[in-house]
Amino acid sequence: MNEKSKFAATDNYLKLDHSPWRLVTDSVMGGRSTGSMDRTEKSQRSVMTLRGRVSTENNGGFIQMVQDIPRQFALMASRYEGIRLNVSGNGEIYNIHLRTAELWLPWQAYRANFISSAQWQTVDIPFEDFSPHETSGPLDARKLIRIGIVAIGRDFDANVSVAEIGLYRN
Numbered sequence: 782m783n784e785k786s787k788f789a790a791t792d793n794y795l796k797l798d799h800s801p802w803r804l805v806t807d808s809v810m811g812g813r814s815t816g817s818m819d820r821t822e823k824s825q826r827s828v829m830t831l832r833g834r835v836s837t838e839n840n841g842g843f844i845q846m847v848q849d850i851p852r853q854f855a856l857m858a859s860r861y862e863g864i865r866l867n868v869s870g871n872g873e874i875y876n877i878h879l880r881t882a883e884l885w886l887p888w889q890a891y892r893a894n895f896i897s898s899a900q901w902q903t904v905d906i907p908f909e910d911f912s913p914h915e916t917s918g919p920l921d922a923r924k925l926i927r928i929g930i931v932a933i934g935r936d937f938d939a940n941v942s943v944a945e946i947g948l949y950r951n
Contacts, residue, residue, distance in 0.1 A: 794865065795857060796947040797928075802829050802846045805929075809887075812841020816932075816939065823869070824901060828942040835932045835939055844939060845878070845931035848946075858922035861948035863907035866930075870897025870941035876931040879911055881924040890929070891920045897941050905949055 804818040816833025823830070833844045864877060875897055878890035891911035895904045911920050928946065932939030 793951065794947055794949050795854070795861060796945060797848070797850070797854060800848055800851070802848045804831075804844070804846055806833070806844045807836075807841035810841070811839050812836065812843070813838040814841050814844050816844030818846045821942075823942050823944070826944045828944045830940070830942040831930055831932065832940045833932065833938075835935065835937050837934075837936055842935070843931055843933040845929045845933070846943075847878075847927050847929040849927050850925045854948075855925040856923055858925055858948055860950065861922070862950045863905060863910070863948070864893075864928070865945075865947050865949040866895070866904045866906075866943060867901060867945040868895070868897055868904060868941060868943050869899060869901045871938070872899065873897055873932070873937055873939065873941070875939070875941050876929075876933050877906060877911075878914075878927075878929040878931050879920065879922075879925055880927040880929075881921060882926050883918060883921070883924055884916055886915065889915045891916075901944065 806816050807814045813836040818831050831846045876894045892914050893906045893911045
């Protein structure tokens, strides 16, 4: 099997498979946010859904679902312009956090945000729109190791579903 068939690639899109996602909350640092993550069916599609309550109490303020990026996928990332999500949610602002092999501290990432909608939408975020957080180096997409969908930074109820995630180019 070649790399393209592993990741359902077309000339303009490289889909990341629904590899295992993991839930991470601010409880790892004493925060009070609570969350859950599950694979469900929504609008006749298989989705990963992140739900919970983000609380800034006790220096907290996030819940996230993260997925490790296969090395072969990351190596192909330089051929694409950015991240594409097919998402729906509750109208709140969410972040996408990208981590690379060059980041060591858990709070370091490249961040971008999007506004969810009750309707399914395709969101394209160019790599150049990701801002470094707690790091000064530029994003090198070929070194991606993890992607996270994150509810962060304020007290709110999170509910966001991801049907598909991948890389795009126009």
